[in-house]
Amino acid sequence: MMTKKVLIDTDPGVGIPGTDADDPIALLFALADPRLELLAVTSTFGNCPPWLTARGARKVLDTAGRADIPVAQGIPLPLKGRLADELITAYQGERGKVGKIDLPELPGTSSAVQYPTAPVQIIKTVEEHPGEVSIIALGPQTNLATALLMRPDIAKDIPEIIFMGGALGINATYGRGNITPVAEGNM
Template sequence: MTTKIILDTDPGIDDAMAILFAEANPDVELVALTTVYGNAEINTSTRNALYLKQRFNFACDVAKGASGPLVRDPVGASVVVHGENGFGDVPLEEPSIEADPRSAHQYIIDTVKASPGEITLVAVGPLTNLALAIEHAPEIASLVKEVVIMGGAFGTHEHTGNVTPFAEANIHDDPHAADIVLTANWPVTVVGLDVTHEAFFSSQYLDTVRDTCGDIGQFMWDISRFYLAFYKERMGVEGCFVHDPSAIAYVINPALFEVRKGPIRVVCDGPAEGMTLQKYRETKHKTDEWKDKPAQNVAIAVNDRALLDLFLDSMTHYASEQ
């Protein structure tokens, strides 16, 4: 059964991989890309979404979203990871197409209301657009099929943070929005560092993607050069972790992941700003800011080999049909 998704994204090298994965897999219908600041500032991330749509002839809509967080000061684009243009500084032609005139959060509201029970929201950047959507139209909580988020870190396998000792980048960019989204009364699955740091695109794997997946594979290989250089310099590894594509893999085949259920809160200030905490035991406390919040899923284990096979199979099949 095909899952209709709105992919909320800040493209971004690994975002591009996730976007192309969603477009390539026949079990996903990519309804729209809604853009947000994060890996790049909002005009750049929107340009990158439009570029992908035009270059690879996507049928999806593109809607421009939030330019900054709800409350906290912006932390700035992740230029050191993704380059000045968000795509590893690979030269890009300016797209000649335009975004939908609606803001991203209004596009989300309108689309969910028009297709009740059908739309899965997949967010792989800061959660500002989703927070704005649920704040402006709380009724969509009962109309969304599911919310899948790449973000957060809960300490499983000792994975605790990547931009601070205890915070993952997407959550840290807008912790107030994340707390709104994760405590809203809609079904959420968080695919965070607990599992994305357990799957790895080696440089040899990406060479295979380039050699077997046509133009789409060459593009992913080209933009990944900058990304892999960052990983090699910062972590001494030959490849990169599978962050945003893991959220798409969950949409396609949730059985690849083991999940743990319980309400989630986000630390919104102080040295632990952006830290995600899940209460997964049925304990009772005099003071408990989790007890009245909905239980959500957190992915804590992944079949990494099957995930890599799914990604490559999707891309190879897609390329063969172009």
């Protein structure tokens, strides 16, 4: 059976009140699926800041016995340079600190990190497997955008980007944005 090489860019808020479980579950599904080979995980903002989402991703991978998969901390802000007010407020509360589950400390993972480790990990992974790595973006695509700004030439070597996000409207029955009634944070 052929396996698809993937890199997951994600915002898992593990054990942190106010976050959802979709990203940790997606990581576990990717690890369990024999059709996928998870090469690396990069963290982004969303459920919580990237210094926490990197630690959450590491916790999920370690718990699944996959300490061999690298985790790189991502960019803490959108390209426009400012988080949505809803995220600024959330990060000042419980979503900005470790929750009820101990998270591993990662070297170079803190709110003070100033270098783009996740974009560098994306570039490195694509360079090592040109034309083979699908990017699965479960949060804002700032890390991918930054990687492409740093190295636009790698775009030809990314066969696909699978992206989670969107809102259908103000009616909760059909979906609602989490930033405004029609804007979703990943978009």
